[in-house]
């Protein structure tokens with residue numbers, strides 16, 4: 001079982017990467033082979049809207065790293081997307097990546113039957129995390145993946161994906177911030193739940 005994590009943060013190895021690592025560590029503990037890809041390391045040109053992928057499941061742009069990334073996606077059983085919130089949205093890197101996967105969807109959903117999930121991190125407590133998760137989950141569903149969330153048999157703590165915040169507390173009108181997502185126990189627990197749900201569904205689908 002292979003699980004691929006794709007980080008859309010413009011900063012490698014920071015909060016979103018740590019959340020994706022938490023997903024992958026839990027998935028690995030349950031037996032998955034895992035890989036984290038940082039979009040910041042990939043040269044991906046913007047979609048040219050040439051519409052050639054409406055006729056053939058192929059992208060007309062060949063001279064960048066999207067082909068290599070597509071191979072990783074096609075080889076994976078599970079794909080987890082991570083993006084920090086930028087303006088209540090996903091990042092430019094994540095959106096650019098999404099656009100360039102259109103050829104995997106228009107003629108046939110080449111990723112159909114895989115399992116997907118999403119994580120996000122933002123500065124503010126209500127900084128747009130739900131919007132960013134919704135955008136990534138809608139993308140995964142449109143691509144034919146089965147999307148998992150953070151539900152658990154024990155109940156409680158349900159979210160449509162894992163979400164973190166830098167917000168810590170407010171005292172005497174002064175806001176204090178976490179040092180990083182490692183101090184956000186809820187976000188890390190949601191990452192682990194997402195991983196458990198992803199692994200369980202992949203196992204069920206594989207029979």
Ligand SMILES: Cc1cc2nc3c(=O)[nH]c(=O)nc-3n(C[C@H](O)[C@H](O)[C@H](O)COP(=O)(O)O)c2cc1C
Pocket residue numbers: 009010011014015016017084085086087088089121122123124125126127128166
């Ligand atoms: C261009 C830009 C826009 C941002 N917009 C928001 C926002 O709308 N809401 C929010 O809470 N945080 C916003 N942030 C803060 C990031 O979401 C936050 O710093 C996050 O932890 C970054 O994730 P990373 O550590 O993985 O890079 C923004 C940051 C940048 C650079």
